Amino acid sequence: xxxTAPGSNPVAALRHDLRTPVNxxxxxxEMLLEDLTGPEHAARRAALEETLKAARxxxxxxxxxxxxxxxxxxxxxxxxxxxxxxxxxxxxxEAVHALLAAANEVPTPSFAEDLKKIEDAxxxxxxxxxxxxxxxxxxxxxFAAGVARVLVVDxxxxxxxxxxxxxxxxGYAVITAGGxxxxxxxxxxxxxxxxLLDVMMPDLDGLAVLERLKADPATHxxxxxxxxxxxxxxxxxxxxxxxxxxxxPKPFEPVILRARLAASLAEKRARDQERDLVKALGAVTAAxxxxxxxxxxxxxxxxxxxxxxxxxxxxRVVDRMATQVGEREARLRSRVTELREAxxxxxxxxxxVVESVSDRLKAGEVLAGRYAIEAVVGRGxxxxxxxxxxxxxxxxxxxxxxxxxxxxDEELRERFKDEIRLARRxxxxxxxxxxxxxxxNGVWYLTMEFVEGLTCRDLLDARGPLAxxxxxxxxxxxxxxxxxxxxxxxxxxxxxxxNLLLDHAGVLKxxxxxxxxxxxxxxxxxxxxxxxxxxxxxxxxxxTGEEVDARSDLYSAGVVLYELLTGQLPCDAPTVMALxxxxxxxxxxxxxxxxxxxxxxxxxxxxxxxxxxxxxxxxGAGALLERLQALV
Amino acid sequence: xxxxLLVEDNELNRDMxxxxxxxxxxxxxxxxxxxxxxxMAKAGGYDLILMDMSLxxxxxxxxxxxxxAAPETATVPIIALxxxxxxxxxxxxxxxxxxxxxxxxxxxERLLGKMQALLGGGx
Numbered sequence: 001x002x003x004t005a006p007g008s009n010p011v012a013a014l015r016h017d018l019r020t021p022v023n024x025x026x027x028x029x030e031m032l033l034e035d036l037t038g039p040e041h042a043a044r045r046a047a048l049e050e051t052l053k054a055a056r057x058x059x060x061x062x063x064x065x066x067x068x069x070x071x072x073x074x075x076x077x078x079x080x081x082x083x084x085x086x087x088x089x090x091x092x093x094e095a096v097h098a099l100l101a102a103a104n105e106v107p108t109p110s111f112a113e114d115l116k117k118i119e120d121a122x123x124x125x126x127x128x129x130x131x132x133x134x135x136x137x138x139x140x141x142x143f144a145a146g147v148a149r150v151l152v153v154d155x156x157x158x159x160x161x162x163x164x165x166x167x168x169x170x171g172y173a174v175i176t177a178g179g180x181x182x183x184x185x186x187x188x189x190x191x192x193x194x195x196l197l198d199v200m201m202p203d204l205d206g207l208a209v210l211e212r213l214k215a216d217p218a219t220h221x222x223x224x225x226x227x228x229x230x231x232x233x234x235x236x237x238x239x240x241x242x243x244x245x246x247x248x249p250k251p252f253e254p255v256i257l258r259a260r261l262a263a264s265l266a267e268k269r270a271r272d273q274e275r276d277l278v279k280a281l282g283a284v285t286a287a288x289x290x291x292x293x294x295x296x297x298x299x300x301x302x303x304x305x306x307x308x309x310x311x312x313x314x315x316r317v318v319d320r321m322a323t324q325v326g327e328r329e330a331r332l333r334s335r336v337t338e339l340r341e342a343x344x345x346x347x348x349x350x351x352x353v354v355e356s357v358s359d360r361l362k363a364g365e366v367l368a369g370r371y372a373i374e375a376v377v378g379r380g381x382x383x384x385x386x387x388x389x390x391x392x393x394x395x396x397x398x399x400x401x402x403x404x405x406x407x408x409d410e411e412l413r414e415r416f417k418d419e420i421r422l423a424r425r426x427x428x429x430x431x432x433x434x435x436x437x438x439x440x441n442g443v444w445y446l447t448m449e450f451v452e453g454l455t456c457r458d459l460l461d462a463r464g465p466l467a468x469x470x471x472x473x474x475x476x477x478x479x480x481x482x483x484x485x486x487x488x489x490x491x492x493x494x495x496x497x498x499n500l501l502l503d504h505a506g507v508l509k510x511x512x513x514x515x516x517x518x519x520x521x522x523x524x525x526x527x528x529x530x531x532x533x534x535x536x537x538x539x540x541x542x543x544t545g546e547e548v549d550a551r552s553d554l555y556s557a558g559v560v561l562y563e564l565l566t567g568q569l570p571c572d573a574p575t576v577m578a579l580x581x582x583x584x585x586x587x588x589x590x591x592x593x594x595x596x597x598x599x600x601x602x603x604x605x606x607x608x609x610x611x612x613x614x615x616x617x618x619x620g621a622g623a624l625l626e627r628l629q630a631l632v
Numbered sequence: 633x634x635x636x637l638l639v640e641d642n643e644l645n646r647d648m649x650x651x652x653x654x655x656x657x658x659x660x661x662x663x664x665x666x667x668x669x670x671x672m673a674k675a676g677g678y679d680l681i682l683m684d685m686s687l688x689x690x691x692x693x694x695x696x697x698x699x700x701a702a703p704e705t706a707t708v709p710i711i712a713l714x715x716x717x718x719x720x721x722x723x724x725x726x727x728x729x730x731x732x733x734x735x736x737x738x739x740x741e742r743l744l745g746k747m748q749a750l751l752g753g754g755x
Contacts, residue, residue, distance in 0.1 A: 016686065016715050019736065020642065023715070026737035027648040034655070059737070068721075117644060155688065178688035203667065203689055 011073050013176070015066040018085075021121035022062065025055040025092060028118050032111065044105060047095045051118065054088035054095070058125060061085060085126050092122040148265050149173045149190070153183040153209065154198040154227060163196060163227075163252065170258060180204025184212055187219055194264045196248065199228040199235045207239055214243040221271050223264035280304045280311045284318055291322040298323060328629045335473035336506040342463055342470045343454065343502055359384045360401045360443050366391075368440035371399050371447065378455070380498065382406060382515065387450055397435060398450040407444040420446070423514030425488045430481035432501065432511035451509045456497035456564065465567035468597055474500065475561045476628045477508035482557065482621035485513055486550040493548065495556035496537040497563065535576055536569045540584050540612050551614040554624060558609025558617075565602075566594040570610055584612070602631055634751060635659045637678040639669030639695065640713070641687050645736070649682070652740055666690035670698050673705050680751060681710045683730065685721060693728040700729035709750035713738070 029051045036045050065073060065081040096119040100107060107115065150172045154160045157178065164174045175192060177183035181204050183197070195213070199206040206226055213219045226239045226247040236247045245267065246260050283304045290296040304315040361384070365373045371388040374396075378385040383401040390397045407413050420437045427433070433449040456474060459466070466474075478500065485492060492499075492513050501509040535543060539555035542548050562570045570588030573579040588610060592603035605627050611617045618624045636658045640646045650660040661678070663669035667689040673681055681699070685692035692712060699705040712725035712733045725733050732746045 019715055020645075023737040024644045024648065027645070027652075030740060031648060031652050034652070055737075117647075121644070157688065179690065181694065182691060 011066060011070055013174075014078075015062065015068070018062045018066065018125065019059065021124040022055050022059050024121040025118050026052060026059075028114050028121075029055065032114055041105075043102065044099060047099050051092050051095045054091035058085055058088040061088075082126050089122050089125045093119055096122070147171065147173055148193040148261075149175060150261065151175045151177060151183060151186060151192040151195045153177045153180065153195065153201070153206070155179055155201045155203075156198075159198070159227070159250075163257075166252070166254060166257065167261075170261075172261070180206070180209040183209055187213070187222070192222060193268055194261060195222055195224045197224050197226055197244075199226050199232060199239065207235065207242060210239055210242050210244055221268070221275070223268050225260055225264060277311065280307060280315070284311060284315050287315070287318050287322065291318070291325060294329070296322045296326070298326075331629070332473065332476060335469040335476070338467055339470040339473040339502070339506040340504070342459060342466055343504065343506060361386060361399075367399060367443070367445065368438060371397065373399065378498075388447075390447070396450045398432075398448045400446045400448065402444045402446065404442075404444070407439075413444075419514040422488070422490055426481075426485050426490060426513055428481055428484045430477045430508050430510060431485065431513060432509045434513070446515070448511065449509070451501040451503055451511075453501050453503040453509075456500040456502065456560070459502065460497055460563065460567065465595060466564050468565065468599070468602065471561060471564040472602075472628060472631065473506060474502070474508055474564060475557065476625065478510065478557055478560070479621050479625040479628055481508070481510040482550070482553055483625060486553070486621055490514055491548060491550055492553050492556075493542065494534065494537070495553050495560060496534045497560055498534075500560070535579050535583070536572060538583070539614070541614060543580055543583055549614065550620060551617050554609055554617050554621065555611075555614075557624070558606055562588070562591050562606055562610070565598055565606075566591050568594060599631065601627075605631075633657065633659045634679045635661065635677055636747075637661050637663060637669065637673055637681045639663040639666065639681065639687065639692070640684040641665055642684070645684070649738060656740075656744065666692060666695035670695050673699055673708065674702055676704060678708060680747060681708055683710050683712055685712055685714045685725060693724055696725070696728040696730055711743070711746055711750070 029048045033045060033048050033052075036048070061081060061084045065077050096115050099115055100112060150167050152160055152163050152167070152174060153176075154163065155178055160176045160178065164176050167174045175186060175190065177186050180201050183195070184204075186192075187195070197206045197209055201209075206228075210224055210226070213222060213224060223245040224239075224243070226236055226244045227250065228236050228239075228247055229250050236244075239247065245264050248257060248260060283301060287296060287301050290300070298319075301315040301319045305312055305319060307315070359376055359379075361367060361373045363373055363375055367373060367388065370392050371390055374387045374389060376384055377387050377398065383403050383406075386399045386401070388397055388399045389395075407416060417437055420434055424434045432451060435447040435449070437444075437446050439445070478495070482492070482495075490513050492510070494512060494515070495510070499510060499512050501511060503509065537556045537559045539548065539552040542552050542555075559570055562568070570591075571579060571582040571586060573582050590603055591606050592598040592600065598606075605618070605624075608616070608618050609624070618627065634657075636653055638646060638650055638653070638660055640649065640662065641664055646662055646664075650662060653660050661672065663672050666687040669681070669683065669687070670690070672678075683692045683696060687695065690698070692714075696710055696712070699708065699710065709731045710729065712722075712728075712730040713736060714721045714725065714733070715736050722733050731750055734743050734746060
């Protein structure tokens with residue numbers, strides 16, 4: 001009876017299987033020699049010594065091809081080994097036959113019995129069944145080629161042997177274990193693709209082994225097929241509940257065995273693939289998060305990017321984008337630095353607004369029992385802006401009072417509230433956050449985030465035209481604010497330097513989103529000729545009272561950028577009517593003709609923003625941002 | 633007479649080795665697998681254990697560990713017998729608590745030398 005030793009691979013098992021009969025031959029031959037001491041046994045001694053010599057030749061051949069350090073062997077080497085073993089096998093069998101047939105020395109029954117054992121062992125050295133040899137060779141090749149590895153766990157050596165051989169013939173690499181503990185130890189060292197697990201085992205039964213495999217994350221996904229007698233259905237049910245994929249009834253039906261193994265392996269492959277995908281996706285997600293946090297390391301996705309599938313493609317795109325974002329950010333930083341310097345100069349010459357009799361509120365006054373007015377910070381078409389202390393939230397806010405005619409009746413106030421509600425949906429670092437709309441002692445007011453800084457108007461008045469990088473720093477942030485506003489359906493309608501606040505760090509804050517619309521609507525209600533918005537910054541369609549969309553804000557942005565760079569308006573005129581005519585009919589001079597430092601691409605971009613027809617402008621704020629970022 | 637416990641699952645190996653040892657004057661008891669080997673050894677009375685490593689139930693390494701952990705068998709000499717199928721078997725056997733190690737095919741004189749060394753020359 002051969003016992004297939006447990007091993008990590010079929011090479012070890014084969015080594016064991018081949019050495020065992022040789023060991024038997026050597027052992028019995030030596031033992032028999034010990035008894036043959038007298039000179040009359042010379043012939044027998046010679047035959048047994050020839051047997052020993054042949055056995056040692058076999059051992060050498062085995063050790064050469066299946067050295068203990070090897071765990072893979074070429075099929076051709078294995079075929080060669082079997083071929084080489086044929087000679088010692090033949091010599092041993094011949095020696096045994098000679099001993100049994102010796103006429104002068106009739107062997108005792110015990111002597112003959114031991115000789116028979118030697119002969120049997122010699123016969124096992126080379127499988128008589130050539131198909132079995134082919135099966136072994138194929139199993140070894142399969143292992144070397146990374147073909148599916150099956151662990152057979154059964155305490156009955158016969159079952160193990162039968163199943164193992166069958167699977168080897170099917171081309172699987174087979175590992176066997178004679179008990180539960182052994183199986184767990186083997187799996188811990190050698191990953192397998194599927195486990196065939198006997199339910200009834202003395203040391204650690206199939207259910208216990210299964211539970212341990214399922215509890216260990218490293219082996220959780222390995223499919224397990226239970227082996228059991230059909231009358232043990234309740235045990236099978238328990239195993240399936242514990243995570244077994246399937247079961248195989250004894251006696252084995254080769255067709256069923258083949259089908260179940262194939263199905264389990266297909267499932268294992270799918271799971272492995274899924275886990276692999278999740279891992280790759282995780283790497284891409286982590287990289288995207290790193291990009292956002294500014295911590296992306298170039299090449300971090302190199303491995304995933306090599307995949308030929310969609311995730312590989314995604315990784316390549318993320319890597320490319322991250323690299324571009326890095327470059328763009330560096331560009332933006334240098335632009336903001338220039339902007340900051342410009343702001344620094346402007347602040348020194350900036351006049352603070354002084355109080356006027358037209359202001360509704362005075363410093364020291366408390367509005368609505370909550371806002372302590374501190375100073376006037378600006379005046380516009382709709383009212384006065386104050387800096388105030390919100391005693392409830394204990395923070396500085398801006399309070400904007402509204403001219404009474406803007407909020408004359410309930411319907412207007414409701415519309416205004418709607419606009420504010422909409423504008424409040426915009427949350428972005430480049431947008432002044434809107435807080436509240438209310439009334440106290442007949443004064444209607446808006447409260448909003450207070451920005452310590454100055455407007456682009458102040459900057460232009462103090463400094464004149466800006467250098468290209470500083471103007472681009474403003475335009476880039478303006479484009480970003482427009483992207484989020486347009487996304488939630490809010491059109492500013494009054495983009496102009498007065499509405500663009502800059503804090504001391506160079507961060508742009510756009511104010512009055514949604515407010516212009518109110519003034520527009522109120523125009524019909526109040527005195528004729530009230531000019532809503534500032535005509536020089538208004539798009540042709542807005543001036544003519546047509547329906548406007550996001551592209552109107554892009555026109556205004558173009559005017560602002562033009563003015564920031566050249567210090568001049570693209571269309572200017574002493575009267576409103578003359579301005580109308582120019583805005584509607586005249587192409588302004590290219591900004592580069594006024595400011596030669598403007599690069600051609602920027603010059604072209606500004607002219608496109610100022611197109612008379614909305615359809616001829618840059619497609620949207622997102623496209624504008626991309627064009628600005630791409631400028632070197 | 634010195635009593636040897638031979639733990640070996642292979643019938644031919646068992647037959648051959650036990651007979652050769654008996655001829656040399658040892659009393660040989662046999663266990664067919666690791667579990668039986670541990671049970672028999674714990675029951676006591678053996679001067680030395682010859683332990684095959686590739687055994688069903690529990691293998692020779694585990695059986696040796698169990699014997700070393702039990703006070704009644706902690707000091708009984710154990711010689712591991714391996715088929716030399718795997719590299720590293722020797723270290724594993726010593727690590728598990730075997731006193732010595734021999735590979736198959738067994739060369740009786742060599743094995744007897746190792747046994748004598750452990751038994752203090754008292755065979």
